[in-house]
Amino acid sequence: MKRILAFAGALLVLSSGCASLNKQPAMRNAVVQPSVLKPGESATITVKVDDRHKIVKRVVAIAKDYPQMKLPLRDDGQEYDVEAGDGVWTAGIDVDFMAPPGEFELIIAAFRSDGEPIVVNTKDKGDAPLAVSAMVTVQYASQELPPDQVPEPTVEPPAAGDSSRPEASSTP
Numbered sequence: 001m002k003r004i005l006a007f008a009g010a011l012l013v014l015s016s017g018c019a020s021l022n023k024q025p026a027m028r029n030a031v032v033q034p035s036v037l038k039p040g041e042s043a044t045i046t047v048k049v050d051d052r053h054k055i056v057k058r059v060v061a062i063a064k065d066y067p068q069m070k071l072p073l074r075d076d077g078q079e080y081d082v083e084a085g086d087g088v089w090t091a092g093i094d095v096d097f098m099a100p101p102g103e104f105e106l107i108i109a110a111f112r113s114d115g116e117p118i119v120v121n122t123k124d125k126g127d128a129p130l131a132v133s134a135m136v137t138v139q140y141a142s143q144e145l146p147p148d149q150v151p152e153p154t155v156e157p158p159a160a161g162d163s164s165r166p167e168a169s170s171t172p
Contacts, residue, residue, distance in 0.1 A: 023052055023053065024120045024121065024130075025049060025050060025051040025053070025055050025056050025110060025118060025120065025130055026049070026050045026051075026120070026130070027047050027048065027049050027050075027059075027108065027130060027131070027132045028047070028048050028050070028132065029046070029047065029048045030045075030046070030047040030106075030108050030132040030133065030134040031045070031046050031047075031134060032044070032045050032093070032106065032134045032135065032136040033046070035134075035135060035136055035137060036136075036137045036139060037095045037136065037137070037138055037139075038095065038138070038139060038140060038141055039095050039096060039097045039098070039099050039138065039140065040094075040095060040097055041094075041095050042093065042094045042095070043092070043093050043095075043136065044080055044090060044091070044093075045061050045071070045073065045090065045091045045092075045093060045106065045108070045134065046073075046088055046089065046090045047059065047073065047088070047089050047108050047132060047134075048087055048088055049075070049087050049088075049089055049110065050087060051087065051110075055112060055118060056110045056111070056112075056118060056130075057111060057112055057113040058072065058110070058111040058115075059072070059073040059075075059089040059108060059109070059110050059111070060072050060073065060108070060109055060111065061073060061091060061093075061106045061107070061108045061134075062107045062108075062109065063104055063105075063106060063107075064104070064105040064106070064107055064133075065104060065105070066104075071091050071093060071106075072091065073089035073090055073091040073108070074089065074090060074091065075087065075088065075089045075090070079091075080092040089108075093136075095138055099138050100138065101138050101139050101140050102137070102138060103135060103136075103137045104135070104136050104137070104138065105133050105134075105135055106133060106134045106135070106136060107131050107133050108131060108132050108133065108134060109129055109130065109131040110129075110130040117129040117131075118130040
């Protein structure tokens, strides 16, 4: 009898989902460090995932304006991730030399083992994908110098015998 009740209780929990027990996964503290980058520089993306039922199997950062750019985050102690299994998912990002300047939003989303997004119950939006966002800015170094620092143009006199420049003629 106890087994039947335990099975029925487990079935009820599975069918109602984690939200009914308020133990659904959550993401917080999404950060890109440093958040302002120049082409050729690198940054680290981190997000804290609270997941006591181990539902989250994959976390991906997606550039909102460039959805084809997907960057997997890790929690396995490899590459940029410091400690395996600590709930802090991490990735490194290198800004391409051809990257356009501007402010970009990264959507960091969590996925189940079957590849489907994890859906959680939120106060504001009802059921929604488990995701947070972080901002990153790409800017180019200014090419302009203040007027007092602009060097004077220099003109070198032509070398003796330089035929690349016409010489003034003294004959009319």
